[in-house]
Amino acid sequence: VARAADLPQAYGTGPSIPPTICPYAGYIARAAAAALHEEPDARVVVAWGCDGMRRAGDLLSTTYPGRAVCLQVPRGCDDDSVRAFTGSLERLEAWLASGNGSPFGTGAGASADPADAHAPAPDDSLSPGFFDLPAPQEPNGLFVVAGPLSSDALFVFLAERGVPVSGVESCTGPARREALAPLTDPALDSERQARLLLETIFCPHRSRPDRRALLEQRLRQSEAAAILYLRQSFCDPGAYDSLMVAGLAGDIGLPLLELETGFPFELDGPLRTRIEAFLEGQALGGRTTAGDTDDLFLDPDLFDL
Amino acid sequence: MVARAGRRVYPLGLHYASLRNGTANSYLLYHAVRRSLGLFRDGTPVPWVSYLFPPEILASYRLTPLIPEVAATTLGGFSLVRDRLDGAVNRLPLSRDVCSYHRVALAGVQEGLIPPPTICLGTSPLCVGKEMFMEQVAADYGVPFRHIRVPVPPDEGPTPDDDVQDVAQQLRRVHEDLGAATGRRPDLDRAVRLSNRAVDAWNRLAQARVEGEVIVGGREAFGLTFLSQILWGTEAGARGFEKLLSERGRSDLMPRGFADEQGGASRGGRLRLRRQGASAAEAPALGSKARLLWLHTVPHYDPTLFSLIAEGGAVVVLEEMAQPHADLLDPDDPFSGLARRLVEHPLWGSSARRARLVIELAKRGRIDGVVHFNHWGCRHGVGSVPVLREALREAGIPFVAVDGDALAHESQEGAARQMEAFLELLTSAPRETRTLTSAGA
Numbered sequence: 001v002a003r004a005a006d007l008p009q010a011y012g013t014g015p016s017i018p019p020t021i022c023p024y025a026g027y028i029a030r031a032a033a034a035a036l037h038e039e040p041d042a043r044v045v046v047a048w049g050c051d052g053m054r055r056a057g058d059l060l061s062t063t064y065p066g067r068a069v070c071l072q073v074p075r076g077c078d079d080d081s082v083r084a085f086t087g088s089l090e091r092l093e094a095w096l097a098s099g100n101g102s103p104f105g106t107g108a109g110a111s112a113d114p115a116d117a118h119a120p121a122p123d124d125s126l127s128p129g130f131f132d133l134p135a136p137q138e139p140n141g142l143f144v145v146a147g148p149l150s151s152d153a154l155f156v157f158l159a160e161r162g163v164p165v166s167g168v169e170s171c172t173g174p175a176r177r178e179a180l181a182p183l184t185d186p187a188l189d190s191e192r193q194a195r196l197l198l199e200t201i202f203c204p205h206r207s208r209p210d211r212r213a214l215l216e217q218r219l220r221q222s223e224a225a226a227i228l229y230l231r232q233s234f235c236d237p238g239a240y241d242s243l244m245v246a247g248l249a250g251d252i253g254l255p256l257l258e259l260e261t262g263f264p265f266e267l268d269g270p271l272r273t274r275i276e277a278f279l280e281g282q283a284l285g286g287r288t289t290a291g292d293t294d295d296l297f298l299d300p301d302l303f304d305l
Numbered sequence: 306m307v308a309r310a311g312r313r314v315y316p317l318g319l320h321y322a323s324l325r326n327g328t329a330n331s332y333l334l335y336h337a338v339r340r341s342l343g344l345f346r347d348g349t350p351v352p353w354v355s356y357l358f359p360p361e362i363l364a365s366y367r368l369t370p371l372i373p374e375v376a377a378t379t380l381g382g383f384s385l386v387r388d389r390l391d392g393a394v395n396r397l398p399l400s401r402d403v404c405s406y407h408r409v410a411l412a413g414v415q416e417g418l419i420p421p422p423t424i425c426l427g428t429s430p431l432c433v434g435k436e437m438f439m440e441q442v443a444a445d446y447g448v449p450f451r452h453i454r455v456p457v458p459p460d461e462g463p464t465p466d467d468d469v470q471d472v473a474q475q476l477r478r479v480h481e482d483l484g485a486a487t488g489r490r491p492d493l494d495r496a497v498r499l500s501n502r503a504v505d506a507w508n509r510l511a512q513a514r515v516e517g518e519v520i521v522g523g524r525e526a527f528g529l530t531f532l533s534q535i536l537w538g539t540e541a542g543a544r545g546f547e548k549l550l551s552e553r554g555r556s557d558l559m560p561r562g563f564a565d566e567q568g569g570a571s572r573g574g575r576l577r578l579r580r581q582g583a584s585a586a587e588a589p590a591l592g593s594k595a596r597l598l599w600l601h602t603v604p605h606y607d608p609t610l611f612s613l614i615a616e617g618g619a620v621v622v623l624e625e626m627a628q629p630h631a632d633l634l635d636p637d638d639p640f641s642g643l644a645r646r647l648v649e650h651p652l653w654g655s656s657a658r659r660a661r662l663v664i665e666l667a668k669r670g671r672i673d674g675v676v677h678f679n680h681w682g683c684r685h686g687v688g689s690v691p692v693l694r695e696a697l698r699e700a701g702i703p704f705v706a707v708d709g710d711a712l713a714h715e716s717q718e719g720a721a722r723q724m725e726a727f728l729e730l731l732t733s734a735p736r737e738t739r740t741l742t743s744a745g746a
Contacts, residue, residue, distance in 0.1 A: 018679070018687050020402070050433050055688025058656035062692045070655065072457050075436065081454060084471065205433055207452075208440045231400065236434030236684060239400035240441045246398065247444075260400070 017059060022052035022234045024148045024263040029056040036064045044068040045092060049075065049205035050237050069095065076207040077198035085194040093190070131155075132174055138164035139223035142284060143254075145215070145245055146170040147204075147232030150264035154230070157267055157275075163284050166224035169202055169215060176202040204241030212244055219252060226282045228275065229258040230265075255282055328557045329548035330525070333533045336541035340369040341376070344420045350487050353422035353442060356534065357430050357650055358453070359643040361634070362480045364496035364538030366489040372534055373410035373438070376419050378605050379532075381409055381712050386418055404682035405712045407438040414442065421446045424486065426479065429455035430653035432685045449486075451479055455647055458654045460661070464645065472644035480640075496538035497639045503537055503546040504633055510549050514623060515670045523599040523621030524611050525558040530627040595619040595673040595731045598666060600693075601652075601686045602626065602678055602711045609716045610707065610724050617728030623670045625651055625663065656689035660696035667702050674703040674731045676724075681710040703731060 017026050032044045046057030048070055057070035071088055074081035131152040141164030144154065149172050158165055168175060179200035183193060204211065219227070227249050232238045242258050249256040257278040259271060344351045352363055354370040363370050380390060393412035401408075413419040425443040427436045427450065436452060443450035453475045458464045484491050507530075513519040514526075536542030548554030597614065599621045604610060614621060628651055634642035647653075651662045667675060675697055679687045690706045697704040705727035707720040 016691070018690060020679075020681070021684050021688050051684035051688060054433075055656060055685065058689060059691055061655065062657045062695070070457070074454055075433075075452065076454070080471075080475075084454065084456065205437070208437075208444060208450075233400075234402050234684070236403060236432070236682075237437050239403045239434075240437035243399060243441060244444070 017052070017056055020234055021055060022050070022232060022263075024232060024235075025050075025052035025056040027263060028053070029059055032060050032068065033063065036060070036067055042067070043096070045071055047071045047073050049073040049201070049203055050235065052234065052236075073201065073205075074198060075205060077195065077210060082191065082195045082198060085198060086191045089190045089194050131172060133165060133168065134159045135165065137166055137168075137222065139166055140164060140225045141166040141222075142226050142228050142279070143167045143219055143222055143224035144169070144173075144228045144230065145241075146173075146230035147235055147238050147261070148172050148263060149230070153265060153267045154275075157272065161276075161279070163279055167218055167222040169218060171202045173202065175218075176200060204235070204237035208240075208244060211241065212248060215245065216248060216252065219248070219254065224254065226278070226284060227254050227256045228278070229256060230261045231258055233260050233262050326557065327548070327553055329545050329554045330529055330557050332548055333529060333536060333541070333545035336539075336545065337532045337535045338379075340535060340539075340541075341371070341379070344369055344371055349420075350423045351420045352424050352426055352483075353439060354426045355428040355430075355435060355439065355453075357428050357647055357653075358426050359476065359647065360534060360536070361493065361496040361500045361538035361639065361643060362476060362483065364499070365480065365491045365493040366483055366487055367492075368483070368487065368489075370535055371420065371422070373419075373435075373442075374406040375532060375534065377406045377409035377413060377712065380413050380418055381714075382606065387714070389416060390418065402682055404432075404434055404438075404680070405710050407435065408682075409712055411438065411442065415445075422448050424448050424483075425450045426453070427451070428453040428647060430647060430650050432683070434682070434684065451482070453479065453647070455653070458649050458658065460655055460658045464648045469641060469644045469648060472648055473640040476643055476647075477640045493639060494636060497634045497636050499540055499543040500538040501633045501636075502543035504631075506543075506546040506550055508631065510555070511628065515666075517622075517671065519555075520620070520622060521555060521558045523597070523624040524603050526627045527599070527603050527624045528605075529558065595728075596623075596671060597621045598663070598670060598672040598675045599624040600663060600675060600677040601683070602680050604678065604709055604713065604717070604720075605711055606714045607709075607716055609721050610709075613721060613724050613728065617725065618732040619674070619728055621676070623666060623672065625666070628666070652685070656692035657696070659689050660693045663693065664696060664700045664702065667697075667700075672702065674705070674727065676727070677704070677706040678711070679706050679708045681708075681713075703727070 017029055028046070032046070035042045036044060044060055044064070044067065046053060046060060046068065048054040048057050054070060054072075057068065060068035061070060069092070071092060074085055131149065133155050134152060135155075142158065143166045146154075146168070147170065149170050155165060155168075170176070179202075180196070182188065182196060188196070198206075227245065229242050229245055231242045246256055246258065255278075257274065259274055261271070343349060350368055351371055352368055354360075354363070354372055356372050356374050358370065360370055380386065390409065390412060393416040394408055397408060397412055397415075399408060399411065410419060414421055422442060425439045425448060427439045429436070429452075440450045440452075453472065455472055456464075456468045458468075480491065480493065483489075510519060510521070514521055533542060533545060536545065549558075595618060597619050603624075611621070632642060632646065652659060663675065666672070677686075677690055677693060679690065687706075694704055694706065705723055707723045709717045709720045
């Protein structure tokens, strides 16, 4: 994610997906294309749960045949879904070991024996793309539900205003990194990998009852006082997820602010104003609006034209 | 009271029209509307289904599916409710960048213009957005949501049998559960038999169209198959599609402008039939008209693009969406056939697979140009355009992708300009030199 955010111009002429598709998928495609372009041995797996990412993966696999593949991620984590996803992971593993063809097509990789595959070496490659919160999570604070976030800008902004954060639900948030940590255990077999991945998808594409139950549990456990929903533009799962979260917020009596954001995440003036107004209305945060106004007038960037 | 009276009078009018002109189109329209209006009756099960959910499974229990995309399109076509519907759409607390079929359907059910579901049945194809939408509706009305998880087919060759059987098993379970939920006795044999009659008729016509023996307008064919998805597996569906095999039965499916060129009326005009036994190369061409293949959905209400095509010396002779029901179902093992049809739908799978199928169809149908309608909010369709464009460029087939909203009533000027430029390219250059790809987005 971080790499993708740095590449908007350099690879602007490479493969690109149309502007009415999720911008995050577009950035991922560009970042992956950059990796494939620069590193001849690199291979890319695009795990997709939504149509935007699915088509980004298609574009890569067509542009870089044999080096980029798409991995369909089921919406549920029931036994049938886990079984199907386990099969996909095993085929993928065989492809990574054999090095050619396509794991899900008719290429050589499809028929390779998964038992011959080498388990991926545990490393810290899960770290890039995730961010840490600048302050510890606290009760009676803001619970942020978001799509992919390219930086911790929002949380720095909240910390500067003394607004406690009770939790973050985002595929790039710290909770997901923690949930995925067991994946680095080399003893984990494919089925348990599949189950873990499907149970820890912090993505609105997952089955609604599962997603609602998870969010309700996290909201109650964190003792959040309000919800901020940052909905990714051109994201179908996010659009319906925000409706679900609005219903959930109403059911458990939490105030909610929903805002549309793009990717990379830009905490621009209108967004800051909306968030500040919401925080003020909920009496969240230790600093007053007057203090912010003072800061505004003293901010030298304001005059840096 | 007025609505109830309208629901009685409207189908009577359609019935009269279908008897009067005897065409498949009006016959299927009458039966699709009559059955759909029956869904408003108290106590009637209303299964909301994904567009690709096998209708035979419902027909087995004499259930009429409510396909949200079809319902939204039909509803939006009624001027009496348009303002009310537009208002409801604008009040929806749902992102405006979502597919307009689903936004209109959601507004329609909330406004009481579409009957609410008693169960929602989804499939992975064609898109995730639709599954999210169906699950939302199911939650709103407190009814079950069942999802058929469908794997992606390989880019080349048939889908592995294990994948097909996985889907077949899910369909089998849903079929059984529907019986338990409705208390009705199944008759899948009958539904399969009737579905096969319709498929056989449609296949014969489709083959004749590809060969150039029969001309049926792409927009008209799309509309016919779109609506009659409700009727596959029913007696009305079988009869309706069989009517297409007679000249009279398909006489109102002429592409606009074509009949005029032949000296006939645009409705009820004559068909141009190649004499039996003649080769495709000898088939009478459409005069100077360029043959177009239409991809994805169509603008349902705004005729601008098709008027431009007619005026610009071209005709849409084939469409991608009306190709799916290719194989007959095995009466002894219908679920495998239903599953394979679902997995191997032309619009499911990768963009590369879609491009391959489009190029094959274009070559078989001697297509001069391909048009992709970039429906607003459709990620899977629009998202595959870059790969499609490149593949068609390599194949030397002119291509344009026009942006629009299938449910827009107003004229979409940007799309019109794109189409004009494309038609100019097609009709100004000799066929063998038309290799420039994409005049559009």
